[in-house]
Amino acid sequence: MAVQETYALGQRYIGCGAQWGKITVTQVPGNALGAYLDGGEIEVLCSAQDATGDTMNAGEIVVHGSAGDATGYAMRGGAIYVRDNGGYRCGIHMKEYRDKVPVLVVGGSCGSFLGEYQAGGTILVLGIGCEDRAPVGNFCGTGMHGGRIYLRTRFLPPNLPEQVAVAEPQSADLERIRPLVGRFCEKFGGDPESLLAGHFFVLTPNTSNPYHQLYVNN
Amino acid sequence: MAQEYLYPEFQVVRDLSRCTGCRACAAQCANGVHRYDADRGQMVSDETRCVNCHRCVAFCPERALKIVKDRQCFRENDNWSGDAIREIYRQAASGGVLLSSMGNAKEYPVYWDRLLINASQVTNPSIDPLREPMETKTFLGKKPDTLRRDAAGRLVPELPPQLELDTPILFSAMSYGSISYNAHESLARAAQALGTCYNTGEGGLHRDFYRYGANTIVQVASGRFGVHRDYLEAGAAIEIKIGQGAKPGIGGHLPGAKIVGDVSATRMIPEGSDAISPAPHHDIYSIEDLRQLVYSLKEVTRGEKPVIVKIAAVHNVAAIASGVARSGADIIAIDGFRGGTGAAPTRIRDNVGIPIELALAAVDQRLRDEGIRSSVSLIAGGSIRSSADALKAILLGADAVYIATAALLALGCHLCRSCHSGRCNWGIATQRPELVARLDPDEGAQRLVNLVTAWTHEIKEMMGGMGINSIEAARGNRMMLRGVGLNEIELGILGVKHAGQ
Ligand code: SF4
Ligand code: SF4
Numbered sequence: 001m002a003v004q005e006t007y008a009l010g011q012r013y014i015g016c017g018a019q020w021g022k023i024t025v026t027q028v029p030g031n032a033l034g035a036y037l038d039g040g041e042i043e044v045l046c047s048a049q050d051a052t053g054d055t056m057n058a059g060e061i062v063v064h065g066s067a068g069d070a071t072g073y074a075m076r077g078g079a080i081y082v083r084d085n086g087g088y089r090c091g092i093h094m095k096e097y098r099d100k101v102p103v104l105v106v107g108g109s110c111g112s113f114l115g116e117y118q119a120g121g122t123i124l125v126l127g128i129g130c131e132d133r134a135p136v137g138n139f140c141g142t143g144m145h146g147g148r149i150y151l152r153t154r155f156l157p158p159n160l161p162e163q164v165a166v167a168e169p170q171s172a173d174l175e176r177i178r179p180l181v182g183r184f185c186e187k188f189g190g191d192p193e194s195l196l197a198g199h200f201f202v203l204t205p206n207t208s209n210p211y212h213q214l215y216v217n218n
Numbered sequence: 219m220a221q222e223y224l225y226p227e228f229q230v231v232r233d234l235s236r237c238t239g240c241r242a243c244a245a246q247c248a249n250g251v252h253r254y255d256a257d258r259g260q261m262v263s264d265e266t267r268c269v270n271c272h273r274c275v276a277f278c279p280e281r282a283l284k285i286v287k288d289r290q291c292f293r294e295n296d297n298w299s300g301d302a303i304r305e306i307y308r309q310a311a312s313g314g315v316l317l318s319s320m321g322n323a324k325e326y327p328v329y330w331d332r333l334l335i336n337a338s339q340v341t342n343p344s345i346d347p348l349r350e351p352m353e354t355k356t357f358l359g360k361k362p363d364t365l366r367r368d369a370a371g372r373l374v375p376e377l378p379p380q381l382e383l384d385t386p387i388l389f390s391a392m393s394y395g396s397i398s399y400n401a402h403e404s405l406a407r408a409a410q411a412l413g414t415c416y417n418t419g420e421g422g423l424h425r426d427f428y429r430y431g432a433n434t435i436v437q438v439a440s441g442r443f444g445v446h447r448d449y450l451e452a453g454a455a456i457e458i459k460i461g462q463g464a465k466p467g468i469g470g471h472l473p474g475a476k477i478v479g480d481v482s483a484t485r486m487i488p489e490g491s492d493a494i495s496p497a498p499h500h501d502i503y504s505i506e507d508l509r510q511l512v513y514s515l516k517e518v519t520r521g522e523k524p525v526i527v528k529i530a531a532v533h534n535v536a537a538i539a540s541g542v543a544r545s546g547a548d549i550i551a552i553d554g555f556r557g558g559t560g561a562a563p564t565r566i567r568d569n570v571g572i573p574i575e576l577a578l579a580a581v582d583q584r585l586r587d588e589g590i591r592s593s594v595s596l597i598a599g600g601s602i603r604s605s606a607d608a609l610k611a612i613l614l615g616a617d618a619v620y621i622a623t624a625a626l627l628a629l630g631c632h633l634c635r636s637c638h639s640g641r642c643n644w645g646i647a648t649q650r651p652e653l654v655a656r657l658d659p660d661e662g663a664q665r666l667v668n669l670v671t672a673w674t675h676e677i678k679e680m681m682g683g684m685g686i687n688s689i690e691a692a693r694g695n696r697m698m699l700r701g702v703g704l705n706e707i708e709l710g711i712l713g714v715k716h717a718g719q
Contacts, residue, residue, distance in 0.1 A: 012510070017447050017518030035514045038447045051501050051510065057446045070501045074442035076486060092500045093441065097486040117496050119487060145492050216314030217638060218305060218564045 010049075015042045018059070031068075034061045037078060050087065053080045056102070062187050069111070072104040075121065079103040079180075083188045086110040086125075088137070094147060096120030105180050107188065112137030115203075119146040124180050126195060127153045134158065141203050149203040150177055156201065165206035173202050222311040224304060226265035229288045230274075236282035237261055243274035243283060248641040248653055271634035273643035305564070316564035319637035319647070321464060321556045321601055321623060324568050328556075329575035329708070330607045334717055336698040337683040345687050347678040353688035354674055356386040356618050358455075358595040359524045359548045378548060379524045381435075381455050383618065384413030385674040386689050387608060389666075390551075390599050390620030391437050391459065391528070393421030395472055395481045395493075396560035396637070397626075398654040401646045404629055404662030406430035411667050415454055417620075420444075420470070420495060422484040428452050435526065438515065440469055441495035443485040447518060455523050455549070456515050458508070460499070461530030463557030463600040466571045470495040476640060481649060505541040512546040524548035531555060531577030531600065532570075536584035543585060543594045551620060552577050554600025558623040560647055561638035574600040575614065579712045582615025582694055591694075605676035614712065615694040628669040629662045 005023045007014050012030035015023045019039040026045050034042045035054040047065030056075040063080070069087035072080050077100035088111035091104045095118075102121035107128050114136045115123050127135030134155040141149060141164040150173065151157070156166060169177070178196065185192045230251060239261060244252040249267040252274060254260075268285065275283045292300050305316055338344045345352070359380035366374040389405050396419065403426075405416040410433045417435040422444020427434070436453035438445050450456055461467065472493040482489040502508050512525050527542045528551040529535065535552065542550050554574025559567065578598045585591040598611040599620030608619045627633065630644040637647035645657030677689075686692050700717040701709050709716055 013514055013517040016514055017450075019447070031510055032514045036445075036447050036450070036518045051514075054501055054514065055442050055445055073501045074445075076442075076446070089500050093496065095487055097488060100486070113500075116500065117494055119491060119494070143494065143496070145494060146488075214312065214314040215317040215563075216308050216312040217636070218308060218316040218318050 015040070018042075034059070037061065047084070048082075053078070056080070057100070064188065066108070067106075071106075072102070072123075075102040075104070076100050077102050079183075080105070081184055081187055082106045082108075084108045086114070089113045089116065091115045091118060091121070091123045091149075093117040093119060094121035094123065096147060103180060105184050107184065109135035110137065112139055113142065114140045115144060115147070115149045116141065117143040117145070118149070118205075121147045122176065122180070123147070123149040124177060125149070125151050125153075126181070126184070127151065127198075128190075128195075140164070144203070144205045146205060148173075148176075151201045151203070152195065152198045153201065154199050160203070163206050164203050167202050167204070169200045169202045173200070223307045224311075225290050226268065226288055228265060228268045228270045229286050230263035230265055230268060231284040231286055232261060232263065233282045233284075234260060236280040238280055238282075240279060242277050242279060246273045246277045246643060248643050248648075248650070249639075269634045269636040269639070270632075271636070271643050272632045317561055317638055318564040318567055318635060319559060319561050320633060320635045321558040322568050323635070326556075326573065328601075329573055329704075329712065330603070330610055332702055332704050332708075333575070333610050333712070333714065334700050334702060335606070335609065335613070335680055335684070336700070338685040342685045344685050345682040347675075347682045350682075350687065352678040352681060353690070354385050354677065356383045356689055357381070358383065358597070358617055360594065361592045363592065379522055381415065381524050381549070382413075383415065385670060386612060386616075386618035386677075387412075387670050387673060388414050388435070388597065388618055388620050389416035389625050390553075390557075390622040391417040391419040391435075391457065391462075392560070392622055392626075393419030393437075394424055394484055395419075395421040395476060395649070397646055398642075398648055398657065399424065399480065400654050400657040400659050400662065401626075401629060402427060403659040404657065404666060405625065406433065407659065407663035408666035408670070409433040411663065412670050414670070417457060418453075420459060421481070422486060423449050423452055424480060424484045437528075438511075439495055440497070440499040441493060443487060443493060443495075446486070450515065450519055450523075453523065455526055456519070457526040457528055457551065458499075458511060458515070458547075459528045460502075460508075461528065461532070461553065462559065463530045463553030463555050463571055463574070464559035465562040465566050466530030466532050466555075467497060468563070468566060469497040476649060478649060505545050508542065508547075509545040516546070526551050526597070528553060530557075531572045531574055533572060535572070535577045536580040539581040540584055540588055540590070543590050547594060549595045549597060549617075550581070551597040551599060552581060553620070554578075554598070556601035557599060558601075558626075559637075574598055574611070576708075576711050578611060578616055579614050579696075583713055586694075605673035606680070608673060609677050609680050609692070610699065612689060612692050613695050613699050615696075617693060624669070625666060628665045629657060630665075 015034045017036040021040045023042045032051045037056040037059045039059045042061045044063045048067045050068035054073045059078045061080045063082045066084040067082045071090045074093045085108040086106040105124045134157040140157040255262045357380040360378040409416040420439035431452040434453045437457045439459040474490040474492045526549040527547040531554045555571030595617040598616040642648040699714040
């Protein structure tokens, strides 16, 4: 049943809401590739534009290049693998529910506002090619209240909000990262062990300092 | 609590010559106002907990109870009202942001009450709705500018998707979470019986209610809670919520304590996790971005569902609506500043936004001036209190109206404005099972059907009086309205003449 569709022109909404099958995109697709994706696979043999995998629920998107702004916005399930870089506002408001734990893996770096309002799911930025600086821009994780962000770097991102806790990964974290790095290398090449040997930070919401606004009933 | 300088606002008056000590009031009050004092052998009250919701009054079999405004007063001051003083005490004691529920209760002009409807006399005789057909059927959606015929001269049907309603009254967005399962079931069943729609709000759609899909508007808000393909497919239309009249410009925050059981399953977020809706959609920073979301929603539903964009009535609403109309939206819903809410910061609810009457008139006029009025339908909401308000909205240019507070009142709400406490004694704005059970969906649905049926009948009567026999002919017919006690600028914005002109 695996239907193979190939797109060579950069229209928007390719694979929007698709539930199965495999879509191959050979030229840069338009915005909202795989929005509401609910299963199946999309493989982009070049870069993708903005809002890739917006509100995605299941399935896999693999981008052999960079992805634009708001990649994985509000995604609740499935996985997005980006070989190179992600734009601004990636993974904003990702969430998880029961067996639905979305994954966003970016090989290079991401722009500012990565994982803002993150409520669940896993974001992994491998920082390949930017080993001399933090692989994310400003305001990473602002409003974060769930999920986790892994950064492969020795440099902490600038101006992290107080509501984000930074830690060294534990063995459970490494177990979570290992298959993601494995899949990344399977798709794009590279040696998983040497990537895993790098230094990681894990960012999680700081439960002792949550975003609760103090309200008084009136 | 005396140290906070806050004294009870209401007094519980119990006529002890009537009270039999049956304790029905104690059982009904989730706020714990009533209690039997064995030492004194009588019922006693703790007024500090009373929100004046009348539940006990309605259930006292002896008619022994009355809740009255406490006469305790501050020294008279026309500038510093009692509310202003009490709000300062609350904030000084807590450091908190004031939180309120239901709509803006402040004294701002209600333009509906300054508008009067016309009737025919002698010429152009009125129509008797008992004798002649009156059409209230309403189609919401883009109307094509041109018709096309094929080679054989037959019309090529190219009508964009329409929301077909038997009456121009819809129930507006209230999420499961902000209101109860039984309240949602009442709305869904009433919408089905009435041939109209209710709206899920941004709490997702409970599995049990997918069967009312043909009468459901599914909402997509900035948090995207419960939004997935099946949900988008389930509804008759999809509403993108940009703003809400009670709290324009801010998002929402449903505390984790309220994300329990089915509410968590329906929103598709873990129990106890906060549900934060960011103020903007972070994939929409422009009309072009909005267009992208509109068309992605159309794409995923094969272009079969009309897309509504809901905006709050704010200062530049006419220009904003013009942009929204060009984004590909089929319907624009405008929510005025008196619209209700389950919880909003008091200052925003009371001070941000503009009245729906002015916003609606300005939007309708702007879209006409730009020649794009037929490319969208308009739904007006934000405190439509009666069939007269609804008809005035239609005469000002609305295709239909949204009601929510009026619908909750029909379900037994007493407008005590304490929805944010989660202890609604009427089983509406609560998730506590023993309170939810107080609202019987059979009775609730019937009361909603009664209300909307009565309003529809009244609309027909008023239309008949004007010699108009269809909603189509009433829409935007501002010659049928006159203002009373309005100045030139107000009359100009509303596009109506003064009474007597
Ligand atoms: S319900 Fe009425 S009669 Fe019964 S205890 Fe309360 S006040 Fe007395
Ligand atoms: S819904 Fe309930 S809590 Fe809210 S105003 Fe009405 S009666 Fe009060």
